[in-house]
Amino acid sequence: MPRPHLALLIALLTAFAISQFSDHFNPYYLDVLAGIGINVILAVSLNLVNGYTGQFSLGHAGFMSVGAYLSAAVTLFFAPRLFGSDGGTAVQQGVLFLAALLVGGLCAAVAGLVVGVPSLRLKGDYLALVTLGFGEIIRVTFQNVEKLGGALGLNAIPPYTTLFWVLAFAAVTIFIITCLVNSTYGRGFIATHDDEIAAEAVGLNTTRYKIVAFVVGAFFAGIAGGLYAHFKTTITPGGFDFTKSIEIVVMVILGGMGNTLGVILAAVLLTLLPEVLRPVAEYRMILYSFLLIVLMIARPQGLFAFKLPKARST
């Protein structure tokens, strides 16, 4: 078995083993751990767009909300009809949940395609602004669709997200993005980033690469949104505003653009940091922002951009 596949298998087994003990965990730690997993999925998928392909997107929370809302809509609609009042067996729930997540991910991917095709003609700051705008449009749309709860959001979403699902999907996301970027096809993402003209000159269709990166990134953001919705059991449009997008972008930048391992570590760190800072209460966000500034000055190339043996550092 090739090494990455073996790593994925071990990760899935570990996720399963850990989740067996999740009943004994302090619910607070469980909450933090699930938050880490969801942020890892978001950051690693955004890294494909912002890091490897070099297209600065500020709309990741928008795609996350598409996944959250549509997967929640699927389970809210089907769970009572299929399972009645007893809520169904664990296997039934698992199948429905998986289907709902895929629906959420695919709808987010479609949203990524719709947003990506017109906006990826733009570069740099302009692209960032347009994706920011689209992210907000998606959020405001949900806010005004009464069927999806409007500004109050959706409530009483079945709590299907277990630690296993979060950790398993984080592992799958890391696996797929890593394999994609290290494949012959995937070098095109890095080539597009490094030099678009040279990439065109060797025959790459750079527009297609950018759109593929965008769509794949949006798909995983949608999955993360679905996991989030079924973990929190309640979602509101306000939870997916541009500060959430920026939070994910910060993880990517801090981890080192296009460095998957660094981005994973940054996602873990930036999820833990606000929790660790809880004792300082009202000064928490000030200290958090201050630490971000210090980190950016001290490690502009990314917090974890050290050379690993045999690993790509950029």
Next chain:
Amino acid sequence: MLSVSDLHVSYGAISALAGISFEIAQGAIVTLIGGNGAGKTTALRTISGLLRARRGRIAFLGEDITALPAHKIVARGLCHVPEGRMIFSNLTVDENLAMGAYLLHDRALIAQNRDYVFGVFPRLKERLKQMAGTLSGGEQQMLAIGRALMGNPRFLMLDEPSLGIAPRLIGTIFEKIVEINRDRGITILLVEQNANLALEISRYAYVLETGRVALQGESAQLRTEPLLKATYLGG
């Protein structure tokens, strides 16, 4: 092999090419010379599909390629080595070469092309696992040309291969250009500011001035042209 007729290109309201025409015969080395802003790079970028012509026609092997996107033009065997050594700095030398063969699927042919590139530029073989961004200027230019050769081109356009390279290496690079043309029969369009060198290795030359062809002729003759000598060849 390549025929450009009445090509007009502009950046917004500013006209960069005001109707240039030229012909390139199969197997030749032809050069475009001229000062800054004469439109040399614009001409190459328009031919390779990176820029769009406002008017005019570009025909490659008898077929109109004026409106084709860049990746489809490359697929026909017309390869552009852009100015300023545009290599993929976050990929290794090996991966850069692999990207050059992006459109090829025949593994035997790719391996054969690699061997040929290593024959021409042995230095690249020594640097195979190195990140391309860490190569010297001359090595990056070798890599850019090598990467283009990986795609089995029939026609190669080189934009300022001598730009920013150690003088000692410029001679080597130009020798290699002649070698590639001779051994593989690849037609070459060379854009250069170093007019002396360009005229030395080319058969035919076009002199561009503010978007027009100001002068053309056999390179050997142009070298003795008084006007050209005064403007580009330093007396």
